[in-house]
Amino acid sequence: MKKISPLLMSKFTEGTFGIERETLRVKKDGELSLSLHPSKLNIKGIEKDFSEAQLELVIPVQNSLKKTYALMLEMTRYIHQNLPEDEYLWPFSMPTLNKEEVMVPIATYSDSDKILYREYLAKKYGKSKQLICGIHYNFGFDDSLLRILYDERQEKCSFKEFKNMFYLKLAKNFLQDKWLITYLFGASPVGEKKIFPSYTPVRSIRNSSYGYRNLTSQKVSFDSLDSYVTTLEEFIEKKYLYDEREFYSPIRLKNGKTLASLREDGIEYIEIRMIDINPYSSCGIDLDDMEFLYLFLIYLVHKKETASQAEILEGHGMNEVTALEDPFSKSTYFYKGVSILQEMEQMVLKLKLPNTYIRTLKKMQERFYYPETTLSAQIIKDMQSTGSFMNLGIKISQQYKNRYLT
Numbered sequence: 303m304k305k306i307s308p309l310l311m312s313k314f315t316e317g318t319f320g321i322e323r324e325t326l327r328v329k330k331d332g333e334l335s336l337s338l339h340p341s342k343l344n345i346k347g348i349e350k351d352f353s354e355a356q357l358e359l360v361i362p363v364q365n366s367l368k369k370t371y372a373l374m375l376e377m378t379r380y381i382h383q384n385l386p387e388d389e390y391l392w393p394f395s396m397p398t399l400n401k402e403e404v405m406v407p408i409a410t411y412s413d414s415d416k417i418l419y420r421e422y423l424a425k426k427y428g429k430s431k432q433l434i435c436g437i438h439y440n441f442g443f444d445d446s447l448l449r450i451l452y453d454e455r456q457e458k459c460s461f462k463e464f465k466n467m468f469y470l471k472l473a474k475n476f477l478q479d480k481w482l483i484t485y486l487f488g489a490s491p492v493g494e495k496k497i498f499p500s501y502t503p504v505r506s507i508r509n510s511s512y513g514y515r516n517l518t519s520q521k522v523s524f525d526s527l528d529s530y531v532t533t534l535e536e537f538i539e540k541k542y543l544y545d546e547r548e549f550y551s552p553i554r555l556k557n558g559k560t561l562a563s564l565r566e567d568g569i570e571y572i573e574i575r576m577i578d579i580n581p582y583s584s585c586g587i588d589l590d591d592m593e594f595l596y597l598f599l600i601y602l603v604h605k606k607e608t609a610s611q612a613e614i615l616e617g618h619g620m621n622e623v624t625a626l627e628d629p630f631s632k633s634t635y636f637y638k639g640v641s642i643l644q645e646m647e648q649m650v651l652k653l654k655l656p657n658t659y660i661r662t663l664k665k666m667q668e669r670f671y672y673p674e675t676t677l678s679a680q681i682i683k684d685m686q687s688t689g690s691f692m693n694l695g696i697k698i699s700q701q702y703k704n705r706y707l708t
Contacts, residue, residue, distance in 0.1 A: 324435035382706035442571030478609035510625035629678035
């Protein structure tokens with residue numbers, strides 16, 4: 303695919319944005335709540351996840367990041383105001399679990415398949431790993447813009463094929479450069495010994511081989527939409543995966559329906575699944591984070607090249623190295639990261655995007671240049687002042703609840 307023209311790129315602020323945030327209900331001492339899902343939280347947009355104590359906020363699709371973030375704030379406020387008086391929202395991706403795993407309550411449903419699936423996950427991965435929380439970032443380009451791009455290029459394929467190639471390019475380039483997201487957004491430096499055996503802090507346990515992933519996910523092909531769906535179907539048929547829900551990839555190709563309809567109808571949007579919870583935002587992600595991710599996705603399709611399979615495999619290795627680095631050290635791939643961020647800056651200036659995006663990019667450049675300003679490094683420093691990971695989590699969770707109740 304050819305490089306996208308600045309004229310069209312400047313219109314790509316039109317799109318669809320959706321966020322899902324996982325979080326845990328904990329007691330005043332930071333321990334996981336063993337109570338059932340509160341009845342006041344049985345509303346649209348708030349769901350149970352693996353456990354009765356694990357909430358998932360599902361923000362409906364919006365046409366701007368500001369609207370998406372405003373809804374996140376509104377729903378987060380509602381949850382805090384309707385939690386039991388002695389419960390709080392845990393502010394980290396990594397859980398604290400002093401109780402035996404058998405005591406963790408698996409979510410109950412009237413749908414027996416949902417229960418069977420969660421029992422399967424508990425047996426295969428352990429309950430502790432299923433309690434790891436994160437942010438899912440959904441984004442789709444506006445179809446009318448893609449249609450203009452398709453017509454301008456006079457592509458010989460169908461519009462659906464062109465659209466699939468467009469999203470596949472984004473996905474491949476994301477898998478190649480995802481290590482930069484792990485560096486900038488990594489916020490899981492420590493964790494339970496059941497999950498991470500080392501006492502040495504890292505950037506992101508969740509995005510390492512110790513975290514929320516399975517090796518099968520790295521073997522799914524992104525060469526074409528058909529190969530993507532076919533390999534997933536084969537892994538499900540061979541019982542490597544329960545179904546597509548168990549596909550723990552950093553990025554998924556989506557159309558909101560089944561795998562069969564994805565193959566038939568094509569890709570409608572992508573889902574980024576590797577964002578750690580930002581404990582310094584009451585929503586688990588702030589607007590700057592969301593804006594940078596948006597810029598990063600535009601950059602990936604703006605790149606002239608499309609990552610090869612070899613480069614994707616290299617990207618997996620680079621991500622593992624990055625995830626397990628000392629949070630206070632410079633990136634092993636520092637000069638590569640500098641180059642990407644400089645190219646992003648050139649793109650922002652060339653497209654004359656609003657100043658807010660320039661400010662957001664500058665913030666992330668500083669975070670990359672100075673590792674002590676990364677989220678994981680800040681967490682370690684704050685743990686030292688509070689005495690422990692548990693104490694820091696209790697302090698932050700109580701601060702957020704008090705803020706929303708006043």
